[in-house]
Amino acid sequence: MRPIETKKELDKILNRTPSSNTLGLVPTMGALHKGHLALVKKAVQENDRVVVSIFVNPTQFNNKEDLVKYPKDLSKDLELIESVDPDIIVFAPSVEEIYAQSVRPKKYDFQGLDNVMEGEFRDDHFNGVGTIVEQLFSLIQPNNAYFGEKDFQQLRIIKKLVEIQKIPVNIIPCPIVREDHGLAMSSRNERLSENIRLKAGFIFKTLQTAKEKFGTKSALKVKEWVKNQFLKEEDFEMEYFEIADVETLSPLKRKVKNKKYRAFIAVYAEDIRLIDNIALN
Ligand SMILES: Nc1ncnc2c1ncn2[C@@H]1O[C@H](COP(=O)(O)OP(=O)(O)OP(=O)(O)O)[C@@H](O)[C@H]1O
Ligand SMILES: CC(C)(CO)[C@@H](O)C(=O)[O-]
Ligand code: BAL
Numbered sequence: 001m002r003p004i005e006t007k008k009e010l011d012k013i014l015n016r017t018p019s020s021n022t023l024g025l026v027p028t029m030g031a032l033h034k035g036h037l038a039l040v041k042k043a044v045q046e047n048d049r050v051v052v053s054i055f056v057n058p059t060q061f062n063n064k065e066d067l068v069k070y071p072k073d074l075s076k077d078l079e080l081i082e083s084v085d086p087d088i089i090v091f092a093p094s095v096e097e098i099y100a101q102s103v104r105p106k107k108y109d110f111q112g113l114d115n116v117m118e119g120e121f122r123d124d125h126f127n128g129v130g131t132i133v134e135q136l137f138s139l140i141q142p143n144n145a146y147f148g149e150k151d152f153q154q155l156r157i158i159k160k161l162v163e164i165q166k167i168p169v170n171i172i173p174c175p176i177v178r179e180d181h182g183l184a185m186s187s188r189n190e191r192l193s194e195n196i197r198l199k200a201g202f203i204f205k206t207l208q209t210a211k212e213k214f215g216t217k218s219a220l221k222v223k224e225w226v227k228n229q230f231l232k233e234e235d236f237e238m239e240y241f242e243i244a245d246v247e248t249l250s251p252l253k254r255k256v257k258n259k260k261y262r263a264f265i266a267v268y269a270e271d272i273r274l275i276d277n278i279a280l281n
Pocket of ligand 3: 151
């Protein structure tokens with residue numbers, strides 16, 4: 001399998017003559033795992049043609065070391081994609097190909113969705129995500145685009161992006177795929193030592209217990225409990241734990257009947273940043 005590296009070649013291969021065929025897009029940053037492959041398989045089932053993009057987007061990294069150390073293995077990624085379906089088109093451009101003019105993110109008004117959690121702790125992160133995803137949508141013009149709920153806030157923001165930029169694409173959410181002990185699959189997991197990776201099931205177990213507690217306790221009490229669990233764990237440092245409305249992402253003050261809430265967490269383990277979330281009701 002050979003990746004497409006330029007916009008020009010991609011345009012040629014997509015050969016967009018009017019047709020009723022559907023095109024699915026799975027945007028990734030590579031170092032693929034079973035979580036990504038679940039998105040790719042769903043896209044293959046639901047579309048006539050599928051593009052998987054692989055691009056470690058510099059404008060969404062607020063931390064230089066995180067960008068430099070981001071895992072990369074293009075030949076393994078190509079093998080994995082080919083094992084799902086050899087007809088998948090892989091778009092793996094260079095940074096210069098994407099950011100010929102300026103390696104700076106556009107500024108978007110995500111109407112407050114980016115002021116909390118990932119947006120609060122990763123400066124300009126969602127402007128960077130918006131910049132690359134908008135460019136991919138414009139180049140590829142997919143009918144359907146697939147995003148994982150592991151990055152739930154990102155998924156919510158992409159839905160806002162297509163609304164404010166009036167982009168005609170269906171955003172398809174995909175459930176979180178986990179390792180056997182509960183750790184959400186993530187490319188950054190590769191950087192964990194085996195010992196810590198095994199222990200990291202603790203993050204999801206804590207989310208599950210927080211969910212049980214949420215049935216009878218206030219958001220404040222649940223937050224205090226989670227914070228204390230992490231204070232007792234020397235291998236994991238909690239950056240934030242938040243309970244938020246799934247639509248507005250605003251932190252929960254008082255529970256309202258019929259509203260849906262989710263708990264969100266970011267944790268450092270061995271200086272590697274991991275995120276996860278769980279539906280609470
Ligand atoms: N465990 C997972 N379950 C479902 N979707 C996932 C999972 N991991 C990643 N995805 C989705 O795959 C897409 C590409 O994600 P990305 O390439 O950043 O991988 P990642 O594993 O999230 O890596 P990292 O968080 O370390 O950057 C995103 O839509 C993301 O939400
Ligand atoms: C959507 C995305 C591919 C944009 O770079 C990235 O944020 C990701 O992999 O989740
Ligand atoms: N999967 C989220 C992309 C990022 O961490 O930058």
